[in-house]
Amino acid sequence: MSTQTTGTIAVFGATGQQGGAVVDALLAHGARVRALVRDPRSDRARALAARGVELAAVRTDDPASLAAALAAVAGFSFMTPEANSLEEVETEIRIGTALVDAAVGAGVPHVVFNSVFGADRKRGVPHHDSKHAIEEHLRASGLRASMVRATAFMENFAGVLAPSLEHGEIVLRMPLPEDAALKMISIRDIGRVIAALLLGTAQAPGGAVELVGDELTGPRIAALFGAHAGLPARYEVLPLSVLPTDLDRVMFREFAKAAEHPGDPAAVRSIEPATLDLAQWIRATDWTPPTDAAAA
Template identity: 55%
Template sequence: MSAETNGPIAVFGATGQQGGAVVDALVDQGAHVRALVRSLESERARSLADRGVKLVYADADDPTSLAAALEGAAAFFFMTVPPGGMGSGDVEGEVLQGKALAQAAAAAGVPHIVFNSVGGAERESGVPHFESKRRVEEYLKGLDTPVTILRPVFFMDNFASMGPKLDKGELVLRLPLPDGIKLQMIAVRDIGTVAASALLGTTDVPGGAIEIAGDERTGTEIARAFGEHTGLSARYEALPIEALDEDADMQAMFRWFAETPAYQADLGQVRDIAPNALSLPAWLDATGYSAR
């Protein structure tokens, strides 16, 4: 796809973490961005408007609003989440949301769709929130509209809540993942960078889909990065899957991490598109991480 900067690029989920990163990357490149939001008056929406982003009402449950919001868009970015939030297990609701957004884009004649899926979605992982995205991917492939699929891996940003904890002056990272198995990870910022490149037509994704990661490390290597950043002693403890408090979705995901090749991003291919994709130490520096 060639760059079509004369028309706006529509972003669904623009007030969220990943959609917000896409907006940031597009604005940085001077693109005309149209944010599809459910509330025009929310604090996050207003902050986008203050940066020159056009706000347009859109609700995935309201096809009429979607059709109007996508009229004249040069490209469209969207992602899906379970309507009840992560952990709700609402796979069917997420699939319906994805189909509604895809149908609206096709009906509006949007020239290019970029769908933000998840690493491994196409490999029948059995993880509920991966399977829902696989089904959206399959639906998109049945459209006549050109589609690019991004498949990000584990977010470095998850370490804001899942990172190591101070224990008697030592940082201890505890995850339900056997040590010795490398976990691929990506900074949410870099999802935005790759998405913007696809939306603006400045990169060509071979085969129309790419798994994206910026680093890969074992539990001990992740803990070591935190220790080197903070200057503290750090170690890793592998937890049993049962530590995930009966969260079937999360248990399935970490079991998949441990029992299969799991994520399979080509880090070199990703850096061809996003040369400044962050490694874990670079993410720690960029976010100003401090132990707590």
């Protein structure tokens, strides 16, 4: 049984996309929010303050600043910067460990770690293994903790994975096999799930939840964009070699492996019933096809 939480909720990473979505969801519920920021004078921090968010200046290498920022809070949401190298893995683990230790010292009643899919065990993937180490440290801390493990962002289809329009046809290209179903979630819903856990309106089954709002193959994804635009659509598989970095290549290999194990969107909707599937996200964002590349 969930017990609804009142009191101030602390958010680390509030000036970023995912942390910002947490703040949005908390404010929508009338919660008091304290954002832990490096520079309270930055434009993004000031924008939070203008919305009624309390700002607390912190340095992750300064335990006193973290302790002060987490004093008397009812809950704490944090995420850590993505690691792209062994050096960055060490930095990420150090930051995550410092935040967990500060939460222990402050006696925070509930901590939610915004992790990543696959962080439930070591995989030899830098940005997964760093978060796995932080999850393990958090579990060993004795704190009441929930792990939310984000999958691919639907917002990528408005950016790096955006379909193109060619000769009047919607074309989606990804380095993912045709029969591999991509697990995905909207950034909005990451924030809503975390807020629900922090506010005590829901619980993560077993203390962790993989965030899957939808799970579709490339051809099915292309078809949804085509149907929305009222145009024919097709999917093309790209080789992993087109990706610019080793991290990107590793990530898409993980997407393909994850497709072997079906997700559980129902578990996510038990926490946030309004979680978007991809068709709903396309409508909600009023997606429109780009200019026809062939006509340019």
